[in-house]
Amino acid sequence: EPEVTQTPSHQVTQMGQEVILRCVPISNHLYFYWYRQILGQKVEFLVSFYNNEISEKSEIFDDQFSVERPDGSNFTLKIRSTKLEDSAMYFCASSPLAANNEQFFGPGTRLTVL
């Protein structure tokens, strides 16, 4: 069964450093998303991406965040200058071209900012 993959599984960085989180969505999916979950809190939407551009973004997704689909398979989230409060699990998700609530989530990247 196809699945969303994410790398790395755990990333430790110093405050102020840039990080890039990588995702490979399911191959025939057209919509891509990033969510995050701070430890013990709700899963929060960050951004959705379709047809090589951002479709929607939340208030969390400020200027320090960016997304890119550099080739036909990868989908990346870049955090330019990490803060302590960026420490969280970051989940990538994808969904096919269909009016459906089913999004397929990856296993997540745990980001720890020291």
Added chain:
Amino acid sequence: LAKTTQPISMDSYEGQEVNITCSHNNIATNDYITWYQQFPSQGPRFIIQGYKTKVTNEVASLFIPADRKSSTLSLPRVSLSDTAVYYCLVGSFSGNTPLVFGKGTRLSVIA
């Protein structure tokens, strides 16, 4: 998006049927009801979706009364591996609509 209310936590013994109810009083005509499951340190996973009456798949059943102001996720004969957080989401999601998760119901299955 309709506001949802569900219990914060539930406990169950293995082998029992578990019913988790979600209230969504202001559900709109175009809204669907969707349930996701999240195991510790994993991403959420779609379980089931419905609009009205009853939907069943290999994992669960979803019961939706005629007024659609609530819904019940039913897990038959739970096992320890069903210990997870279960989220009820209500909305008329199209292809790229963000999912809005609440706090969910933390189900603990005890041997």
